Amino acid sequence: MxxxxxxxxxxxxxxxxxxxxxxxxxxxxxxxxxxxxxxxxxxxxxxxxxxxxxxxxxxxxxNYMAVFTQTAMARYFLNSLIVTLPSVVGVLVLSTLTGYVLSRYRFRGANLMFALFVGGNFLPAQIMMIPVRDLMVSIGLYDTYYALIVFHVAFQTGFATLFMRNFIAALPDELFQAARAEGASPWQTLRHVVLPLIRPALAALAILTFTFVWNDYFWAIVLTQSDAVKPVTAGLNNLRGEWVSAWNLVAAATILVAIPPVVMFFLMQRHFIAGLTVGAVKG
Amino acid sequence: MSTFWRSHRYWIAPTLFIMPGALLFGVVIILASVETIWISFFDWDGVGAKQWVGLANYAQLLDDSQFYVSLKNNLIWLAMFMLAPPLGLALALLLNQPIRGMRVVKSLFFVPLVLASVTVGVVFTWVYDPTFGLLSLIFSSFGSTAPALLSDEHLVTFAVVVAALWPQVAFCLVLFLAGLNNLSEDLIGAGRVDGARGWPMLIHVILPQLREVSFIALAVTVIGALRSFDMVAVMTSGGPFGSSTVLAYQMYEQSIFSYRFGYGAAITTVLFVIMAVFIAWYLRTLLRPEREGI
Structure with missing residues (x-):
């Protein structure tokens, strides 16, 4: 040591x-x-x-009652949950599929596709802002929960694919050979071989994705406008302007925003750390 | 049909599996990013028709003093963020001790990492408050007055970066603690037998083993510094007088508030080109072991 x-x-x-x-x-x-x-x-x-x-x-x-009754914080809080939970589910489903294919199948362009998934995740958000906003406006999703959900699922799938691919690639090869020998279809292999083994990865990804999406501020202000859909992060910043001198209430609201990710973190710390250090430590 | 399916399912099934994720990511993230570069060659208010202007937006950038302010601030972010990996490593070395309760202490050190940047911004706005802030308390206990950091155009960016360093150091701490857990006991033992202690031990025995972790910490920190937006938006809105803008924020301001989408696209394209160098460097290192078949 x-x-x-x-x-x-x-x-x-x-x-x-x-x-x-x-x-x-x-x-x-x-x-x-x-x-x-x-x-x-x-x-x-x-x-x-x-x-x-x-x-x-x-x-x-x-103070906390005042935040819930006199401000729109309860609404923002609910909005954040409505956006975050489906996003997490969407990311888990899509990245399990992409990670499985990218780790277990060899095809032309696989490496390029993987590099795009990982690299895309490091792009500055502003480079996609104008077209994404336009897209959401033109298909009528701007200022709805769906705009945020669709974007977050798309974006987080990049990092989640890196994570899932590495995790599934580390599973023992014999399992897949046995499944093939038994004549299992790709779907059956995914369902009965991969899925039971990737539960820890799913847990880690769920908590990470939850934190990333919950904490997002940029897309919250770019894709939403009305209080009815605004997530907590954007809501908190609004509140700060409206309740300039009532710092005790703004402080209570700030704590409310922090509670879900902090609680999730303490409940699933091991998974969280494992998720963050993916790639940093071989394993 | 059934025979066709059976003889082709080896490629049809994986194609179907990867489609939803690849399409969604390809359209919403990759294509959108490419489209922005295309938009940067137009004059566009976001509503009316786009007008092709070639490189005019970029030419205008070269004459825009605000652009240089943003660029300079991005460099300040980058330089100051370089403190995060060494500070994270120092904290990790401090905390990597088998003392009772250390697990809880470590988790408490991680907390800033899971806070939303808005939360961090709000918290530090209070630290910096010129009348009642923590900083002013400290200064007045020494009998002097604290500078109003967030309204001083020379200090504001430094103040914002210090706030942003809080979660970033926590992130590096997490990485280095994981790295310290994976050290080879044999090498450390060999080092100790050879009489290595203190600095020589750290530099010649420990750090080489932390190379991968350090690389990730550095890469993530560089990219994080260049991507900075939230903290600027929350703490200063780029002010006072635009003195704390970064490229990401200036782009947002030009597009959303001034309806100059083409110009905004040009700013973010410049940011993208700067970042692409680091992203490529990161990807190369991340993907290399696999090409070598390790």
Missing amino acids: YPRPLADDAPVRRFAYASMVVLILALWLVPLMAVMTTSLRSFEEVMAGNYWGWPKSFNFIE
Whole structure:
């Protein structure tokens, strides 16, 4: 292990080290903790300028209720779920199919297609903005959930294909030879050999895609306009303009936006890390 | 029909499987990107007829002082983002210790990574707030006044990049921790037997083993720096007086607010050409092991 583990028989050094780590962690998360505490403060306290000290009163229920009843946040939150969940399903289905074919079949142009999937994912969003927006306007999907769902499914399929292809390529070859010997059709092989084995990959992709889509801001402002479809990220930015001085409410809304990805992350951390480090570590 | 199916299903089935994903990605991502390059040769308000202007949009870029501001800011982003991999590595070395509770500490360090950039932007707007922000608290405790970072045209981009570094460092930390987990114990042991410690150990024994991870961290950081849009849009809207725009934001502004779609397309095409170099470099390294059949 590197760095060399601290000796077990040096409790003082171990304690000092742990304290230092906790101190650095506290500094690392100060901005976030301040927002969390501010989301509990009263309006008077915010007006008085206490953003960083200990809250004088805890207004958890008042503030979060106010966000849900006095702002459109509940709507935005629902919109984000309506966009994100189908996008995740779509990405999982499409990338399982593309990943399976790209990993198990050799054909002309396979490498080029794979390179396009991966490379396309690194393009700046603005390079496709005008045509995508036009396309959505012309087929009547602009400012609907479908515009965001279609785009996110398309875009995330690029990264997901890289992930799935690598995962399926790492499955033992014997399985596929056996399936062929049994006369299994490609569909049967996919259904009965591949699918049961890629559950961890599906879990990792689901959480990653959820986070990417939930956190998207650019397409939220390019493809939607009305409050009825606007996702939380764009909604939060609007809210910030409307509720300039009610920082406690904006803070509560900020925390609400952060909760789903953070909770997902803590629930499925192993999968999340495995997903992010794909390609970084051979395996 | 059934015999036809049976004798051809070896290629029909995979073709059908790959079609939906390939078509969707091909049309919405790849074709759209190519079309943007085409649009950059036109004068277009987004509604009326396109008018062919050849390279006029690009010629105009060369005379646009705002374009140079964006370009310079993109370079600042790029240069400052280079801090993310070393900082991530330093944090990873700090946290890679078998101490009780370290798992939880690590996950807490990862949190900025899963936050939306809007969230990060909002959080840091408060840190930088000139009257009540954390920064002003720190400055006033030393008896001085904090600069209003987000309304100072010379400092604003640096302030935005520092905010953007927060999740980026967390990302590099995740990568390097995974890399440190995969080190060869034999090599480390051999290094220790030879008396390597501290810097020489890190540079000659550890870093060579982290080459792949470092490469990914670097590539993702470079691409992330050049793609920056969200933080600028949320924290400054390119201001004050356009001093914090980057190419991605200037393109958005020109197209959506000024209806100059052809000009916007030209800006993003320039950004694309800059990025294509890095994307190609990344792809080459990513796909190379397979060509060698490893």
